[in-house]
Amino acid sequence: MDDVMVIAQNTASRVLRMKALYFLLAIVTCIIASGQLYGDITIGREKEYFLDLGFAMIMIVGVLCALVACFDLPRELREKTMVAVLSKPLGRDRYLIGKFLGVCEIALISMALVGVGLMILTAMAGRYRPNLEIVKALILIYAGVVQLTAVGVVLGTFLKEWLATLLTLVIFWGSYALGYVAANTEGFVQTIIHLLPNFAIMSSDNVVARDGVIDWRLVGGGVLLAGLYSLVMLIVAGLIFRRKDIA
Amino acid sequence: MTDSISDYIIETQDLTKIYNRWFGLRMTEAVMGLDLKIQPNCTFGFLGPNGAGKTTTIKMLLGLVRPTRGGGCVLHRPLGDQDVRKYIGFLPEEPAFGRHLKAREFLTLCAKLSHVEPNEQRQRVEKALQTVRLDHRAGSRLAEFSRGMLQRIGIAQALLHDPTLLILDEPMTGLDPPGRREIKEIMLDLRQREKTIFFSSHILSDVEELCDSVGILNRGRLVLAGPLADLLAASGVEYTVTNMPATLLPSLEPLVAGMQKKHNQWILQVTDEAHQETVREILKRGGCSDAESRRLRKNLDDVFMETIEADNERRGKETQHG
Numbered sequence: 204m205d206d207v208m209v210i211a212q213n214t215a216s217r218v219l220r221m222k223a224l225y226f227l228l229a230i231v232t233c234i235i236a237s238g239q240l241y242g243d244i245t246i247g248r249e250k251e252y253f254l255d256l257g258f259a260m261i262m263i264v265g266v267l268c269a270l271v272a273c274f275d276l277p278r279e280l281r282e283k284t285m286v287a288v289l290s291k292p293l294g295r296d297r298y299l300i301g302k303f304l305g306v307c308e309i310a311l312i313s314m315a316l317v318g319v320g321l322m323i324l325t326a327m328a329g330r331y332r333p334n335l336e337i338v339k340a341l342i343l344i345y346a347g348v349v350q351l352t353a354v355g356v357v358l359g360t361f362l363k364e365w366l367a368t369l370l371t372l373v374i375f376w377g378s379y380a381l382g383y384v385a386a387n388t389e390g391f392v393q394t395i396i397h398l399l400p401n402f403a404i405m406s407s408d409n410v411v412a413r414d415g416v417i418d419w420r421l422v423g424g425g426v427l428l429a430g431l432y433s434l435v436m437l438i439v440a441g442l443i444f445r446r447k448d449i450a
Numbered sequence: 451m452t453d454s455i456s457d458y459i460i461e462t463q464d465l466t467k468i469y470n471r472w473f474g475l476r477m478t479e480a481v482m483g484l485d486l487k488i489q490p491n492c493t494f495g496f497l498g499p500n501g502a503g504k505t506t507t508i509k510m511l512l513g514l515v516r517p518t519r520g521g522g523c524v525l526h527r528p529l530g531d532q533d534v535r536k537y538i539g540f541l542p543e544e545p546a547f548g549r550h551l552k553a554r555e556f557l558t559l560c561a562k563l564s565h566v567e568p569n570e571q572r573q574r575v576e577k578a579l580q581t582v583r584l585d586h587r588a589g590s591r592l593a594e595f596s597r598g599m600l601q602r603i604g605i606a607q608a609l610l611h612d613p614t615l616l617i618l619d620e621p622m623t624g625l626d627p628p629g630r631r632e633i634k635e636i637m638l639d640l641r642q643r644e645k646t647i648f649f650s651s652h653i654l655s656d657v658e659e660l661c662d663s664v665g666i667l668n669r670g671r672l673v674l675a676g677p678l679a680d681l682l683a684a685s686g687v688e689y690t691v692t693n694m695p696a697t698l699l700p701s702l703e704p705l706v707a708g709m710q711k712k713h714n715q716w717i718l719q720v721t722d723e724a725h726q727e728t729v730r731e732i733l734k735r736g737g738c739s740d741a742e743s744r745r746l747r748k749n750l751d752d753v754f755m756e757t758i759e760a761d762n763e764r765r766g767k768e769t770q771h772g
Contacts, residue, residue, distance in 0.1 A: 209562045217550045283546040287607065290512050290542070291563035292535040448469075449514040450506070 210301025258408035265348035268310035272355030346429035350400035353436035462522030495657035498667035539608030564611035578606035597624035618649035686721035
């Protein structure tokens with residue numbers, strides 16, 4: 204497991220040294236903070252608006268982090284940095300798992316930072332308190348991001364950077380939209396929907412915004428689903444990557 | 451020594467790589483039917499023009515590229531075996547490493563991936579940095595390094611775990627003359643420590659200086675392989691004759707490959723074995739019994755060019771007839 208963690212740490216440290224990440228986090232925090240200024244135009248629903256905006260921004264941060272998985276593998280292949288690493292006694296599967304965990308780590312750190320920012324801004328607003336429901340909603344958003352990362356890893360093993368990124372975004376958008384209609388579909392369409400990652404779990408932030416309670420079972424189910432989906436995706440990625448020539 | 455698999459550090463049989471592009475519509479034969487046998491403790495020079503398939507071969511040996519056909523063993527394990535890489539140090543052709551990392555961080559990462567014991571990692575990294583004379587730049591990011599410095603870092607990461615077999619793809623490329631000399635010294639030191647070195651290079655003088663055996667690859671096929679001493683072995687005799695009578699010249703001219711006059715000395719090169727005795731007789735009869743003779747030795751440049759040209763010519767003819 205050590206070498207997996209070495210790859211994960213290296214992946215995370217490379218992204219953490221990118222100034223663009225901190226610029227993104229600063230921008231997102233500013234956008235969330237600006238949400239407090241819209242009290243007058245939200246007809247007394249500034250809390251819903253503020254939390255909705257906050258969760259949306261966190262989701263965007265998570266999705267952008269997940270996209271690192273799409274271009275990191277093809278980039279390493281193109282720049283040939285992968286050659287030196289894979290010539291070490293490191294299995295390709297472990298390399299992929301390391302990449303996946305590294306990107307998940309980045310997403311976790313970034314989302315946690317913005318999440319803490321959201322909590323602080325919520326507390327500063329004074330009219331409502333940060334609570335456990337926000338944490339539950341964040342866990343569910345993170346579960347969705349983990350699934351997207353796994354999709355990114357699969358696509359990154361055989362597509363070019365731009366194509367893998369574009370397709371991952373299309374899958375995210377498509378799955379997010381189709382998640383709402385899943386219950387009303389049947390047959391082939393429903394099968395396709397079930398093959399896609401389930402991002403509907405990311406939408407429980409609406410419940411929080413309306414003072415609702417997110418059931419812990421839903422949180423547990425979301426985490427379990429993300430884990431299983433990622434496992435299947437990583438197995439697929441491993442099968443593809445094992446056959447790939449690192450030329 | 452018997453010819454069993456266990457005698458060789460590297461052995462390949464019919465190793466072939468054909469790249470298929472556009473669903474098989476475009477095929478590139480990178481390596482075809484390669485049979486290599488590399489003895490332990492040997493320094494093997496892998497030569498060939500650009501695009502001959504050297505890097506592809508190396509990548510197949512390391513399991514980075516899957517052979518289309520054939521196979522082989524490296525350190526008595528099948529190609530692509532993951533565990534065997536613990537005993538292999540590899541320098542890629544393009545020293546592309548994580549540019550965000552500092553030299554020491556990169557080597558520490560490599561030490562961890564090469565399964566160096568945690569309590570030895572620091573010491574090994576410092577030693578490797580000293581070996582390639584980059585200890586003063588240990589804290590600099592690789593992004594700031596020149597090509598030559600990256601090459602040295604590449605060599606450092608290949609040596610870190612004290613491997614049994616070193617596979618170096620163009621180790622001298624990008625190095626300045628002092629850098630080249632240092633790398634040669636490192637390689638000579640490794641040779642003395644009975645490591646097996648497999649390296650590809652375009653710099654034939656370096657290969658000639660460092661290698662015990664060479665293999666020449668041309669357009670994916672191994673066209674010549676063997677101990678360097680044999681390949682460069684005597685291919686004729688050179689006679690140095692003082693005060694040779696001019697009357698001997700007409701009878702010598704058809705028998706010698708080259709004649710040169712320096713002051714009062716004639717230098718005659720006889721490459722044809724059949725003519726050597728006749729020339730000696732003519733010189734003796736002409737009163738030049740004091741002629742000095744020495745065996746001629748080819749240089750690797752000549753062997754390389756002759757081999758490549760002959761192979762290209764042969765294949766050209768085959769293509770015409772085929």
